[in-house]
Amino acid sequence: MSRVGIVAVGHGRFGRRSDASVQELACEAFRAALQDGGLERKDIDGTVIAAVPEYHKQRSLTGVILEYLGLNPLAGWLTEDACASGSAAIRTAWMAIRSGLHQVVAVIGCQKMTELTTPEILALMGRVGEVQWESIFGTTFPGYYAMLARRHMHEYGTTKEQLAAVAVKNHYYGARNPHAMFRKEITIDKALGSPPVASPFQVFDCCANADGAAVVILAEEERARALGGDRVVWLDGLGAATTTMSLLRRPTLVSLPSAVEAARQAYQMAGVGPGDIKVADVHDCFTIAEILAYEDLGFCERGQGGRFIEERQSYLGGKTPVNVDGGLKAKGHPIGTTGVSMTCEIVKQLRGEAGERQVEGADVGLSHNVGGNGQYCFVHVYKKE
Amino acid sequence: MFSWFGKVNFTPHTKVDEFAEHLRQGRLMGSRCTKCGQQSFPPRADCPACLHDEFEWVEWDGKGKLLTYTRIDAAPTGFQDMGPYVIGLVELEQGGRLVAWFGESIPEDKIAMDMPVQVVPRVFEEIEEIKVYYTLEQPGTSWHRAPRG
Numbered sequence: 001m002s003r004v005g006i007v008a009v010g011h012g013r014f015g016r017r018s019d020a021s022v023q024e025l026a027c028e029a030f031r032a033a034l035q036d037g038g039l040e041r042k043d044i045d046g047t048v049i050a051a052v053p054e055y056h057k058q059r060s061l062t063g064v065i066l067e068y069l070g071l072n073p074l075a076g077w078l079t080e081d082a083c084a085s086g087s088a089a090i091r092t093a094w095m096a097i098r099s100g101l102h103q104v105v106a107v108i109g110c111q112k113m114t115e116l117t118t119p120e121i122l123a124l125m126g127r128v129g130e131v132q133w134e135s136i137f138g139t140t141f142p143g144y145y146a147m148l149a150r151r152h153m154h155e156y157g158t159t160k161e162q163l164a165a166v167a168v169k170n171h172y173y174g175a176r177n178p179h180a181m182f183r184k185e186i187t188i189d190k191a192l193g194s195p196p197v198a199s200p201f202q203v204f205d206c207c208a209n210a211d212g213a214a215v216v217i218l219a220e221e222e223r224a225r226a227l228g229g230d231r232v233v234w235l236d237g238l239g240a241a242t243t244t245m246s247l248l249r250r251p252t253l254v255s256l257p258s259a260v261e262a263a264r265q266a267y268q269m270a271g272v273g274p275g276d277i278k279v280a281d282v283h284d285c286f287t288i289a290e291i292l293a294y295e296d297l298g299f300c301e302r303g304q305g306g307r308f309i310e311e312r313q314s315y316l317g318g319k320t321p322v323n324v325d326g327g328l329k330a331k332g333h334p335i336g337t338t339g340v341s342m343t344c345e346i347v348k349q350l351r352g353e354a355g356e357r358q359v360e361g362a363d364v365g366l367s368h369n370v371g372g373n374g375q376y377c378f379v380h381v382y383k384k385e
Numbered sequence: 386m387f388s389w390f391g392k393v394n395f396t397p398h399t400k401v402d403e404f405a406e407h408l409r410q411g412r413l414m415g416s417r418c419t420k421c422g423q424q425s426f427p428p429r430a431d432c433p434a435c436l437h438d439e440f441e442w443v444e445w446d447g448k449g450k451l452l453t454y455t456r457i458d459a460a461p462t463g464f465q466d467m468g469p470y471v472i473g474l475v476e477l478e479q480g481g482r483l484v485a486w487f488g489e490s491i492p493e494d495k496i497a498m499d500m501p502v503q504v505v506p507r508v509f510e511e512i513e514e515i516k517v518y519y520t521l522e523q524p525g526t527s528w529h530r531a532p533r534g
Contacts, residue, residue: 123461127395133427134484136391136518137472138457138464146455147474154453154498196469199456247474248427248482253453 005224008037014212023068046102050089051336084371086339087378109340130246149288162306174330181332210332237270237381274298400430411530426481447504488520
């Protein structure tokens with residue numbers, strides 16, 4: 001069976017982008033991807049749009065994006081899986097290519113969130129929890145992860161300082177990423193002194209709602225080699241799984257079962273294990289989420305995620321560098337775009353184009369993109385020849 | 386009548402809508418599948434084990450253990466007038482879980498992981514329309530149950 005390769009990536013600036021509409025954001029990333037791959041629009045024969053539609057005033061986003069980018073009459077459709085929409089779209093593109101229906105597919109992640117107020121966004125996101133039995137008590141997204149964090153702290157002795165250490169690392173790398181929303185380093189004291197959000201979380205435990213776009217162009221093996229030459233990064237392992245919508249029926253509160261299962265599938269398909277991963281982008285929507293990811297992906301033993309960050313094992317030079325682009329925490333989290341942004345970063349790393357954030361000798365990479373508070377998870381494993 | 390359930394309700398229509406009427410009368414109810422006997426809380430019209438579509442109501446005693454909790458300082462639309470508030474996740478002795486606010490008998494500084502709690506049915510008395518919910522209270526807390534008619 002032929003492989004699917006990534007031939008181009010493009011990333012726009014994330015942040016509170018009151019200077020641009022959603023289609024203009026998409027165009028920034030699309031233009032960058034065409035330039036990156038030396039491609040033209042006529043090289044593409046299909047599109048998948050990744051966005052969470054309820055944040056936009058524009059309904060049916062696909063139409064306006066394809067028109068603005070000048071991609072009609074190419075086929076296009078929207079893929080939505082909450083905060084994992086971006087990786088769901090990449091998986092969809094992979095399937096479209098392997099089915100033989102398409103040869104070169106552009107995945108366009110685009111999201112404009114900040115037209116809404118923070119309480120409106122909190123209400124929308126809280127309803128990614130189960131609305132019949134949970135949201136009626138005013139649950140919020142930070143609140144869900146906060147409850148997971150509290151249980152992890154109780155069972156494994158994970159500390160607030162260890163949570164804050166995740167934020168410190170991700171801001172350290174965000175300060176070195178020109179696309180990031182927050183380009184300032186922080187200290188543990190600053191994180192621990194920030195205002196409360198949902199105990200035990202404070203402001204610096206939480207990523208920020210953001211606007212922004214990212215584009216990845218994938219191609220069937222032969223086309224990929226012709227278009228990308230030796231810069232192609234192969235998407236060789238894909239895993240996807242779900243767990244319960246509500247915490248009321250969740251089998252565990254100290255792990256995301258969807259992530260464990262998605263990782264198992266992706267490792268098996270790519271023929272690698274956690275020890276082979278040289279660089280990873282994981283879904284750090286909250287500080288605890290990165291600690292859960294270390295454990296769910298097998299980078300460390302269950303319960304040891306707090307120690308893993310404390311020992312700086314996820315920094316450049318550590319056992320497994322994680323989110324050395326700043327993660328959601330410092331880059332910002334335009335929810336439909338995030339998974340596509342992760343793929344952009346891993347592709348840059350495997351090509352050796354990550355500049356001062358480069359992981360030396362990175363030839364196998366991974367992305368871990370979670371939707372909701374664990375309901376959906378996509379894990380991708382990437383290889384460079 | 387399920388629209389009675391919760392300060393802000395998002396699910397006006399459900400096959401388990403009598404849950405809200407029971408709660409108003411002081412009873413916390415789960416479901417039992419009439420085919421395989423599987424019990425569920427929250428109640429389900431369709432059995433999670435065998436997918437059978439008939440169930441009967443079963444009263445839960447509301448005794449449980451606190452699995453985790455969080456104090457919400459940044460409240461969403463519809464709850465900003467109440468903030469901050471503390472939400473707990475409870476494992477019920479008879480099976481199942483629920484999310485609820487803490488009541489007056491458990492101030493925030495008395496909350497502890499794995500502590501025993503009693504789930505108590507409540508009616509929002511300050512609101513004119515019927516609004517029912519439940520709170521987490523100290524074990525032994527009593528409340529009014531209307532006789533089952």
